[in-house]
Amino acid sequence: MKRILITGSNGLLGQKLIKNLITLREENYDVLATSQGENRMSDRKGYNYQSLDITNVNDVEAVFDSFQPDVVINTAAMTNVDVCETEKEKCRQLNVEAVMHLINASRKHNSHLIHLSTDFVFDGKSGPYRETDKPNPLSFYGQSKFDSERLLEESNIKWSIVRTIIVYGVAESMSRNNIVLWAKQALEKGDPLSIVNDQFRSPTLAEDLAEGCLLIADKEKEGVFHLSGKDQMSIVELVKRVANYFHLNTISIKEVSSSTLSQAAKRPPKTGFILDKAISELGYNPHSFEEGLQILENQLQA
Numbered sequence: 001m002k003r004i005l006i007t008g009s010n011g012l013l014g015q016k017l018i019k020n021l022i023t024l025r026e027e028n029y030d031v032l033a034t035s036q037g038e039n040r041m042s043d044r045k046g047y048n049y050q051s052l053d054i055t056n057v058n059d060v061e062a063v064f065d066s067f068q069p070d071v072v073i074n075t076a077a078m079t080n081v082d083v084c085e086t087e088k089e090k091c092r093q094l095n096v097e098a099v100m101h102l103i104n105a106s107r108k109h110n111s112h113l114i115h116l117s118t119d120f121v122f123d124g125k126s127g128p129y130r131e132t133d134k135p136n137p138l139s140f141y142g143q144s145k146f147d148s149e150r151l152l153e154e155s156n157i158k159w160s161i162v163r164t165i166i167v168y169g170v171a172e173s174m175s176r177n178n179i180v181l182w183a184k185q186a187l188e189k190g191d192p193l194s195i196v197n198d199q200f201r202s203p204t205l206a207e208d209l210a211e212g213c214l215l216i217a218d219k220e221k222e223g224v225f226h227l228s229g230k231d232q233m234s235i236v237e238l239v240k241r242v243a244n245y246f247h248l249n250t251i252s253i254k255e256v257s258s259s260t261l262s263q264a265a266k267r268p269p270k271t272g273f274i275l276d277k278a279i280s281e282l283g284y285n286p287h288s289f290e291e292g293l294q295i296l297e298n299q300l301q302a
């Protein structure tokens, strides 16, 4: 039985990884979920949980020494892109330096380190992107993720980098909201929404991303993988498709350009991924956006 360590297990992707590991996988894994603070998942069966702040090098070493993971999936990160822009040191500690702690511990235990990265490593001038396209981050968050990628590429461990885009879904006690959920809630209340029409993305169902990461683990695939949804759309189209799916009035949606949002961090205009590598090498088969909304709707009703 392989031992798998998940960091950031309280996050959206972390929770979906744990759910997938304990309910869906044929391959049997011994699962250790870790995140900062207490476990926020109410389902406690089929895995163990331990608090782990990955910026603490001693704690990282201790967890690796006792659990001796075969596979590690690092989902922990500072994911608020505007906060990364204003709190650069904190962002570096978590998104870059902590990754070095994981690399060193993985080297010692010969673990396969699967690390999450982002479409924000690209400048968004020529999306959709392949794994081989040249990064050129526009924000400190994007730069921090690109720096962490280079640490992996320069390490002599077994590594994989998973880049993804706007992850949506529902999980317990989420510390970060996502556009599908907040747009749905705002549309239901008829709150005014200013939505950008000059950013294009391929939104990713959290369950699809978790499955893709675990296919990498199962198949022991190394290298860079692009894992996103298969539909590319503008953000305003995304919000309108959410409205249509849930039969909500679109009257409160105002189309704006990115400059009017005055966000601290610059966003790439057009990303999206070419998924050929993930489809052929992993058998990755993501849902369409509307299928993803149906899965989310079922979970909200459960």
Ligand SMILES: NC(=O)C1=CN([C@@H]2O[C@H](COP(=O)(O)OP(=O)(O)OC[C@H]3O[C@@H](n4cnc5c(N)ncnc54)[C@H](OP(=O)(O)O)[C@@H]3O)[C@@H](O)[C@H]2O)C=CC1
Binding pocket: 007, 008, 009, 010, 011, 012, 013, 014, 034, 035, 036, 037, 052, 053, 054, 055, 074, 075, 076, 077, 078, 079, 094, 116, 117, 118, 119, 163, 164, 165, 166, 167, 168, 174, 175, 176
């Ligand atoms: N969400 C998205 O749209 C995208 C995400 N990604 C990447 O995917 C990965 C997963 O994202 P997602 O699940 O959405 O992110 P979340 O923010 O939902 O989850 C990250 C988790 O990491 C935990 N965490 C924070 N600091 C530490 C620490 N020092 N030690 C251990 N755990 C910590 C957080 O804890 P707490 O909840 O207590 O704060 C949180 O639960 C990230 O690496 C992100 O950069 C890439 C592209 C898009």
Ligand SMILES: Cc1cn([C@H]2C[C@H](O)[C@@H](COP(=O)(O)OP(=O)(O)O[C@H]3O[C@@H](C)C(=O)[C@@H](O)[C@H]3O)O2)c(=O)[nH]c1=O
Binding pocket: 079, 080, 081, 082, 117, 118, 119, 120, 164, 165, 166, 167, 177, 178, 179, 194, 195, 196, 199, 235, 261, 267
């Ligand atoms: C707040 C706000 C956002 N938006 C748009 C901007 C953006 O394209 C989209 C989502 O905004 P967010 O601030 O949630 O996400 P943002 O920080 O832009 O998204 C990113 O998250 C990080 C972690 C990543 O790695 C990226 O892949 C990406 O998904 O919504 C509006 O149109 N109107 C608004 O009022």
